[in-house]
Amino acid sequence: MDAGEMDRETYERLIDLAMAVDGSLTRRCFLHVGGLSVIALSTLGSWLAAEASAPVLVLPQAKGLVLADPTKCVGCRRCELACTEFNDGKAAPSMARIKIARNMNFGPRGAFLGREGQGTWGNGLVVQDVCRQCADAACAAACPVQAIGAKSPANARVVDKSKCIGCRTCVSACPFRMMAVDEEVGRATKCTLCDGKPKCVEACPAAALRYVAWRELSRASTFRTRPVERRDA
Amino acid sequence: MATVGGWAGKVLRVDLSTGRTGTDDTIERYRDVIGGTGLGYAVLWDEVAAGTRPYDVANKVIFGVGPLAGTGAPCNGRTAVTTLWPTCWPTPLVGTGHMGGQFAAELKYAGYDGLVIEGKADRPVWLSISDDRVEILDAREFWGQGIRRTTVEISQRLGAEAAVAAIGQAGENLVPLSVVMTGYSHSAGGVGSVLGGKNLKAIGIRGTGHLRIAGSTEEWERLVKLHLSLLGANNQHVVPDSPQPWAEFYDPGSRWKAAPGRQWGAASVPIDTGSCDPKEFNRIAYRTNNAVHYLGDIAWKYTVRGNGCTGCPIRCHTMIRVPAAAAKYGIPEMGQNTCGGLNFGRSFFKEFPDGPRGQIAVEACMVGMHLADDLGLWCNYSQLQRDFKKLYYDGTIRTKLGADEFKGYAWAKYEKGDPSFLFELLPRLARREGELGMAMGLGTGGLLERWGLSEAVWTKDHELQYWKLGHPKHHANEDAGQCGVILNTQYNRDAQCHSHANFTRNGLPLAVQKRIAAEVWGSPDAVDAVQAFTPMNVAKARMAKWSLLRKELHDSMSLCNWMGPWVASPLRERGYRGDDTIESLLYSLVTGDKKSREDLDLAAERIFLLHRALTIRDMGTKEVRARHDTVPDWVFEDRTGKPAFSKGTIRMDRADIAIALDLFYREMGWDTITGAPTRAAYERVGLVQVARALGEKGLLP
Numbered sequence: 001m002d003a004g005e006m007d008r009e010t011y012e013r014l015i016d017l018a019m020a021v022d023g024s025l026t027r028r029c030f031l032h033v034g035g036l037s038v039i040a041l042s043t044l045g046s047w048l049a050a051e052a053s054a055p056v057l058v059l060p061q062a063k064g065l066v067l068a069d070p071t072k073c074v075g076c077r078r079c080e081l082a083c084t085e086f087n088d089g090k091a092a093p094s095m096a097r098i099k100i101a102r103n104m105n106f107g108p109r110g111a112f113l114g115r116e117g118q119g120t121w122g123n124g125l126v127v128q129d130v131c132r133q134c135a136d137a138a139c140a141a142a143c144p145v146q147a148i149g150a151k152s153p154a155n156a157r158v159v160d161k162s163k164c165i166g167c168r169t170c171v172s173a174c175p176f177r178m179m180a181v182d183e184e185v186g187r188a189t190k191c192t193l194c195d196g197k198p199k200c201v202e203a204c205p206a207a208a209l210r211y212v213a214w215r216e217l218s219r220a221s222t223f224r225t226r227p228v229e230r231r232d233a
Numbered sequence: 234m235a236t237v238g239g240w241a242g243k244v245l246r247v248d249l250s251t252g253r254t255g256t257d258d259t260i261e262r263y264r265d266v267i268g269g270t271g272l273g274y275a276v277l278w279d280e281v282a283a284g285t286r287p288y289d290v291a292n293k294v295i296f297g298v299g300p301l302a303g304t305g306a307p308c309n310g311r312t313a314v315t316t317l318w319p320t321c322w323p324t325p326l327v328g329t330g331h332m333g334g335q336f337a338a339e340l341k342y343a344g345y346d347g348l349v350i351e352g353k354a355d356r357p358v359w360l361s362i363s364d365d366r367v368e369i370l371d372a373r374e375f376w377g378q379g380i381r382r383t384t385v386e387i388s389q390r391l392g393a394e395a396a397v398a399a400i401g402q403a404g405e406n407l408v409p410l411s412v413v414m415t416g417y418s419h420s421a422g423g424v425g426s427v428l429g430g431k432n433l434k435a436i437g438i439r440g441t442g443h444l445r446i447a448g449s450t451e452e453w454e455r456l457v458k459l460h461l462s463l464l465g466a467n468n469q470h471v472v473p474d475s476p477q478p479w480a481e482f483y484d485p486g487s488r489w490k491a492a493p494g495r496q497w498g499a500a501s502v503p504i505d506t507g508s509c510d511p512k513e514f515n516r517i518a519y520r521t522n523n524a525v526h527y528l529g530d531i532a533w534k535y536t537v538r539g540n541g542c543t544g545c546p547i548r549c550h551t552m553i554r555v556p557a558a559a560a561k562y563g564i565p566e567m568g569q570n571t572c573g574g575l576n577f578g579r580s581f582f583k584e585f586p587d588g589p590r591g592q593i594a595v596e597a598c599m600v601g602m603h604l605a606d607d608l609g610l611w612c613n614y615s616q617l618q619r620d621f622k623k624l625y626y627d628g629t630i631r632t633k634l635g636a637d638e639f640k641g642y643a644w645a646k647y648e649k650g651d652p653s654f655l656f657e658l659l660p661r662l663a664r665r666e667g668e669l670g671m672a673m674g675l676g677t678g679g680l681l682e683r684w685g686l687s688e689a690v691w692t693k694d695h696e697l698q699y700w701k702l703g704h705p706k707h708h709a710n711e712d713a714g715q716c717g718v719i720l721n722t723q724y725n726r727d728a729q730c731h732s733h734a735n736f737t738r739n740g741l742p743l744a745v746q747k748r749i750a751a752e753v754w755g756s757p758d759a760v761d762a763v764q765a766f767t768p769m770n771v772a773k774a775r776m777a778k779w780s781l782l783r784k785e786l787h788d789s790m791s792l793c794n795w796m797g798p799w800v801a802s803p804l805r806e807r808g809y810r811g812d813d814t815i816e817s818l819l820y821s822l823v824t825g826d827k828k829s830r831e832d833l834d835l836a837a838e839r840i841f842l843l844h845r846a847l848t849i850r851d852m853g854t855k856e857v858r859a860r861h862d863t864v865p866d867w868v869f870e871d872r873t874g875k876p877a878f879s880k881g882t883i884r885m886d887r888a889d890i891a892i893a894l895d896l897f898y899r900e901m902g903w904d905t906i907t908g909a910p911t912r913a914a915y916e917r918v919g920l921v922q923v924a925r926a927l928g929e930k931g932l933l934p
Contacts, residue, residue: 092443205546
């Protein structure tokens with residue numbers, strides 16, 4: 001297997017994983033949603049490089065994750081505020097572990113004047129970016145000091161602030177751009193699932209977020225991806 | 234006080250004449266006036282001399298927010314924009330416009346509680362704020378462009394998360410009826426041309442900082458949930474508009490529209506709004522649908538979702554998708570706004586072929602929003618449209634326009650209610666083109682003066698809803714009898730006070746309202762059934778004072794007075810009581826500066842007294858009762874001749890309103906003869922210097 005093939009296979013896994021945890025996305029949509037295609041490809045290199053040298057990291061499977069329905073999001077950002085106010089005692093959307101603002105105005109493709117846009121300036125759709133609590137967590141694998149691990153009871157992948165050295169390798173490693181940094185203390189932070197009672201889910205006034213059991217569906221979902229693969233070919 | 238929370242800590246000053254920028258310490262300099270309108274009035278009082286005109290270089294524009302903006306306190310998204318008001322006539326006086334969206338929060342995250350715009354740039358500029366990096370940049374490429382293109386292009390520079398407030402062609406061309414607009418649909422009316430006069434096209438903000446909550450996270454979470462539990466729908470309507478399984482009461486006038494079977498029909502997959510039990514915090518966003526409130530049930534099928542400000546679960550701006558309007562008029566499918574902005578286009582027309590709540594009315598709204606919110610036109614709380622209808626149908630427009638200009642408009646289209654007429658009219662207003670374009674954009678005062686019309690005709694006409702100083706009524710006697718009248722006498726534009734109407738129109742039965750009124754204002758007689766008003770009493774004066782102070786408190790703390798106060802709630806188990814201390818609870822916990830309800834009411838009084846002092850100073854008279862606090866004649870008449878205080882009329886009685894003002898002035902501690910605050914009234918709220926300055930000019934009673 002050459003490097004190019006490995007890239008593609010890993011990328012496919014990421015897409016499948018994302019689709020498995022968020023049933024509202026089609027594969028084609030995924031390529032746009034999150035603006036991930038470019039970022040994922042550009043960051044995969046460093047992830048894979050890190051993976052090559054880092055010890056194999058086995059994390060117990062997360063017990064749940066936050067599932068977002070973009071068709072219900074009303075763009076109020078109460079989830080971002082609940083995330084940081086009720087966990088960190090400050091209103092700090094830039095370090096929220098659920099991300100609304102970046103897609104809220106124009107959608108994942110960014111600011112442009114077109115008829116195909118999303119968000120307030122487009123068709124109204126707001127894609128909430130949430131942590132997938134990946135089985136093979138790129139953030140954890142990339143951390144040079146093993147500061148990211150699973151934490152009971154929800155087995156969310158969380159940052160141990162006492163170990164984190166603030167190098168931001170995890171920020172670059174996450175293909176979904178879901179890592180955040182608490183700039184006051186210079187330490188990385190990420191979704192902890194609030195120990196199984198996510199504040200964001202509780203805060204959503206439109207029931208657009210749910211806390212659901214994590215399931216590995218990447219195998220089961222391959223059928224859905226085949227037509228796209230054929231089209232790509 | 235331990236470490237201060239809530240406030241960002243600095244007020245940003247930008248001098249467009251010199252290009253200098255700097256900051257003031259918010260706490261040191263402005264804590265006594267909290268922020269928002271308080272900040273605006275304080276800057277104007279301290280720094281802008283009497284006699285300054287709106288377009289003078291010496292006038293300033295203050296974008297003020299408060300300690301709650303950008304936090305998770307519900308309904309904190311409004312920015313107060315204060316300046317000398319260009320449509321206040323005949324003498325421009327202090328006024329404030331309010332805009333929602335994300336601007337207030339983003340300003341705070343960038344590190345600022347306010348933004349003071351001074352001077353005048355020598356060429357078109359825009360202000361770029363990216364945390365502590367503040368730059369005045371060339372805007373010649375945006376000049377002449379609409380608000381939408383300007384906003385998107387600035388977002389491309391600052392990032393898609395940026396909050397941008399921009400003026401359109403109307404503001405650039407110094408059309409007094411113009412707005413500054415943010416977040417697609419949120420506008421502060423009246424101030425667009427003041428920014429245009431300063432050559433400031435737009436303000437773009439990107440903030441990545443944070444705001445500290447001084448209280449413990451557990452306490453804050455509990456308090457936020459308490460506040461959420463007290464919320465109704467938009468305008469704090471606490472009962473649904475149709476019977477629901479959980480609801481003891483309903484009121485067809487309520488903005489609480491959700492019900493099983495009523496769907497956001499244009500969502501990518503339709504969403505049922507459901508019964509929305511008030512205890513279900515995860516369904517608050519489904520309660521309100523202001524498109525349906527204004528346009529009727531036809532709007533359900535067009536509803537995509539609710540939209541609104543940072544941290545607000547109410548979503549009073551409804552997003553609608555109307556492909557038929559897009560196909561017919563060549564405009565985008567999507568439209569969103571609320572109230573006057575939603576109805577901007579529709580309100581010009583007397584009638585539509587399919588009635589007032591049909592498809593064409595929806596299309597008129599779509600065309601109107603598309604044009605007005607890009608050109609940056611202001612409706613003056615729909616006075617523009619009422620004036621236009623009157624002046625067309627009474628023949629004045631035909632008389633005042635030259636024959637060629639008059640023929641240049643397709644009046645047949647206008648008369649039959651064809652929204653495409655708006656493409657002829659609105660761009661010409663924004664360009665001040667022709668006599669009609671020039672006159673209609675001036676605002677009512679300037680229009681009357683230019684065309685030699687008598688204000689007395691306006692003050693007599695029920696249909697026009699005109700109040701005074703070039704502006705209309707805003708929740709007056711039609712909603713709260715004498716209390717509404719008093720509040721409408723106090724401001725220099727439409728009053729914009731909702732404290733009283735959010736209570737009297739909350740949908741609860743009168744007996745429940747009276748029970749709560751007795752607890753809050755000391756007597757059940759503070760409120761009447763609407764259109765069955767009773768004579769004035771002290772409790773009503775107390776309610777009027779409370780309403781006024783809460784408005785200023787909200788505008789200064791950054792709580793939305795289109796939602797608050799919260800003395801009633803949808804909760805049966807609380808006896809439908811809300812909590813009159815919610816403002817002080819939020820303020821104390823977020824800032825760490827413990828203040829009681831009474832403390833904050835005193836601060837609000839200080840803030841309003843600055844407004845009053847500015848008004849008296851700039852009018853140059855203390856005789857405000859006679860010359861400022863006036864009530865139009867239509868208030869004292871009934872079209873069917875019903876006497877005041879009879880059922881079915883909003884007619885007030887002149888002698889009774891004189892008593893109302895007496896009682897109100899007494900509640901405020903003002904002189905009842907002149908209506909001016911006394912030296913003691915100023916000193917009681919700490920405005921010793923203000924009293925001295927007014928005293929030196931002979932402006933104290």
